[in-house]
Amino acid sequence: MTNIFTGGVTRRQLMVTTGAAAAAMTFMRPAWAADTLKVGFISPRTGPLAGFGETDGYVLEVVRKAIAGGIEIAGKKYAVEIVDQDTQSDPSRAGQLAKDLINNKGIDMMLVISTPETINPVSDACEAAGIPCLSTVMPWQAWYFGRGAKPGEPSPFKWTYHFGFGVEEFHKTYVSQWNLIQTNKKVGVMYPNDADGNAIRANLAPLLQKDGFTVVDPGAYETGTTDFSSQIALFKREGVEIINTFPIPPDFATFWRQAAQQGLHRKVKIVQVAKTGLFPSTIEALGPLGVNIASAAYWHKDFPYKSSIAGISGPKLADGYEKVSGKQWTQQLGATLSLFDAGFEALKKASDPKSKDAVAKSLSTLDTVTIGGKVDFTSGPVSNVSPGPIIGTQWVKAPEGSRFKFDYVLTENVTDPNVPVRAKLLPYSG
Structure with missing residues (x-):
C-alpha cells in the first residue's frame, strides 16, 4: 500500500x-x-x-x-x-x-x-x-x-x-471553550508535580480566577499515583462542573475510572484534558468514558x-x-x-x-x-x-460507517481565527 x-x-x-x-x-x-x-x-x-x-x-x-x-x-x-x-x-x-x-x-x-x-x-x-x-x-x-x-x-x-x-493560549482557549456550555464555573484541577503542572498551576489558575472561575485545587499529585479518592471526594463536595487536568495518559485513566466508580462523572459538564486526551489511542482506552472528553489541538488536519x-x-x-x-x-x-x-x-x-x-x-x-x-x-x-495556537476540541462518537470509534472535532478558534470551527461543544456524559 x-x-x-x-x-x-x-x-x-x-x-x-x-x-x-x-x-x-x-x-x-x-x-x-x-x-x-x-x-x-x-x-x-x-x-x-x-x-x-x-x-x-x-x-x-x-x-x-x-x-x-x-x-x-x-x-x-x-x-x-x-x-x-x-x-x-x-x-x-x-x-x-x-x-x-x-x-x-x-x-x-x-x-x-x-x-x-x-x-x-x-x-x-x-x-x-x-x-x-x-x-x-x-x-x-x-x-x-x-x-x-x-x-x-x-x-x-x-x-x-x-x-x-503557552499558558496565555490555554487561558484564552479554555475560557472560550467553557463559556460554550452553562456551568457553575467551579473547576476541579488536577495539576501534577512536574514541569507542566507547576507552570500551569502558577500561571493559568490565577487567570481563570480573574475570569470568574472558582478553582478547586487539591494540590500537586505525583506521577504514578494510584489512588485519587481524596481528590475525587473534594471535587464532589465542592460541586465542580468542570474538570481540568494535565496528566500523563496512565494517570488520567486511573483518575477518571475511579471518578466514574465514585459517581463524579455524572456531575461534571466539561472534562478538559491536556497532555492526555490528545490522541485516539488514549481516548479509546477509556471506552465509553472517553465519549465527549474535551481536549485542545496544537494541530488539526483542518488547519x-x-x-x-x-x-x-x-x-x-x-x-x-x-x-x-x-x-x-x-x-x-x-x-x-x-x-x-x-x-x-x-x-x-x-x-x-x-x-x-x-x-x-x-x-x-x-x-x-x-x-x-x-x-x-x-x-x-x-x-x-x-x-502558537491551541484550539478547543472534543472527542465525539464517530458517525456510522466510520473506520474509527471517535471523531476529533474543532469547537472554538480564539487563538487562531483562520482555523475553521466544525462542531458545537457537547456536555460530557459518562
Missing part, C-alpha cells in the same frame, strides 16, 4: 522505520554534495509518552523523501542526514541521547519534540554544548522558566529556541496551512498516514512536520548552515509559516520563544 506521494511510503517501510526508532536512519551521501548537514531528532516513541511519537516514523519518511535530492542554500547544495532517536519516555535517556548526537554524531542542528520530560534535558544539553536547538509541543513557560530563566530578566539562552502554545518542506496540506498528511498505517491520524503528525518545516527554514536562511553561530542567529530571526501556522521569533513574548 502506498501513500499519496508517487512511489510513496509502503506499509513495510513504515514498520521498518517505527521498529528501529533508536537507530540512526540516514541517506547515502550523493557524489554531488560537497557537504552534508546532520540534523538530530529526538522524541518519545516508546514508554508512557509513546502516543506523542507514534506518527514520527511516517513523518520522518515524508521529510526524508522531500529532501532526498538535497537542499540548496545560498547557491550551494547540501545532502541532509537526519539522525533520529527514541527517549523511551525517560528524561535521563533524553539527555544522554542528546550528548551522543552532539559529541559522537557531529550534528549541526537539533530538533526535539513533545513534553518537558523530552525537550528540557535535550535543550539543556544543546545549550551547554553550543548546538542550535529547536523544539515544540510543551507550554513555553515550562520550557523557558522551567530551565532557569527569570521573569523580567534577559534570556539566558543563546542556542535553544522553542515555538508553540489551513501547508508544509514548507513537503508541500502538502493537513488533509493529505492525515490521509497518507491512515492509508499507510491503518490507524487514525493524530495531531502529532502536523506538529512534528511543523518542527521540520521551521528547522529547515532556519538552515536555509542561515548565512552558513555549517556554522553553529549562523544557524543560531537564523533561528533568532526566523519568521515563517509551517503546516502548524506561524512561527515568529522576532516578536516575543520573550527572547527564544514564538507563541
Whole structure:
C-alpha cells in the first residue's frame, strides 16, 4: 500500500522505520554534495509518552523523501542526514541521547519534540554544548522558566529556541471553550508535580480566577499515583462542573475510572484534558468514558496551512498516514512536520548552515509559516520563544460507517481565527 506521494511510503517501510526508532536512519551521501548537514531528532516513541511519537516514523519518511535530492542554500547544495532517536519516555535517556548526537554524531542542528520530560534535558544539553536547538509541543513557560530563566530578566539562552502554545493560549482557549456550555464555573484541577503542572498551576489558575472561575485545587499529585479518592471526594463536595487536568495518559485513566466508580462523572459538564486526551489511542482506552472528553489541538488536519518542506496540506498528511498505517491520524503528525518545516527554514536562511553561530542567529530571526501556522521569533513574548495556537476540541462518537470509534472535532478558534470551527461543544456524559 502506498501513500499519496508517487512511489510513496509502503506499509513495510513504515514498520521498518517505527521498529528501529533508536537507530540512526540516514541517506547515502550523493557524489554531488560537497557537504552534508546532520540534523538530530529526538522524541518519545516508546514508554508512557509513546502516543506523542507514534506518527514520527511516517513523518520522518515524508521529510526524508522531500529532501532526498538535497537542499540548496545560498547557491550551494547540501545532502541532509537526519539522525533520529527514541527517549523511551525517560528524561535521563533524553539527555544522554542528546550528548551522543552532539559529541559522537557531529550534528549541526537539533530538533526535539513533545513534553518537558523530552525537550528540557535535550535543550539543556544543546545549550551547554553550543548546538542550535529547536523544539515544540510543551507550554513555553515550562520550557523557558522551567530551565532557569527569570521573569523580567534577559534570556539566558543563546542556542535553544522553542515555538508553540503557552499558558496565555490555554487561558484564552479554555475560557472560550467553557463559556460554550452553562456551568457553575467551579473547576476541579488536577495539576501534577512536574514541569507542566507547576507552570500551569502558577500561571493559568490565577487567570481563570480573574475570569470568574472558582478553582478547586487539591494540590500537586505525583506521577504514578494510584489512588485519587481524596481528590475525587473534594471535587464532589465542592460541586465542580468542570474538570481540568494535565496528566500523563496512565494517570488520567486511573483518575477518571475511579471518578466514574465514585459517581463524579455524572456531575461534571466539561472534562478538559491536556497532555492526555490528545490522541485516539488514549481516548479509546477509556471506552465509553472517553465519549465527549474535551481536549485542545496544537494541530488539526483542518488547519489551513501547508508544509514548507513537503508541500502538502493537513488533509493529505492525515490521509497518507491512515492509508499507510491503518490507524487514525493524530495531531502529532502536523506538529512534528511543523518542527521540520521551521528547522529547515532556519538552515536555509542561515548565512552558513555549517556554522553553529549562523544557524543560531537564523533561528533568532526566523519568521515563517509551517503546516502548524506561524512561527515568529522576532516578536516575543520573550527572547527564544514564538507563541502558537491551541484550539478547543472534543472527542465525539464517530458517525456510522466510520473506520474509527471517535471523531476529533474543532469547537472554538480564539487563538487562531483562520482555523475553521466544525462542531458545537457537547456536555460530557459518562
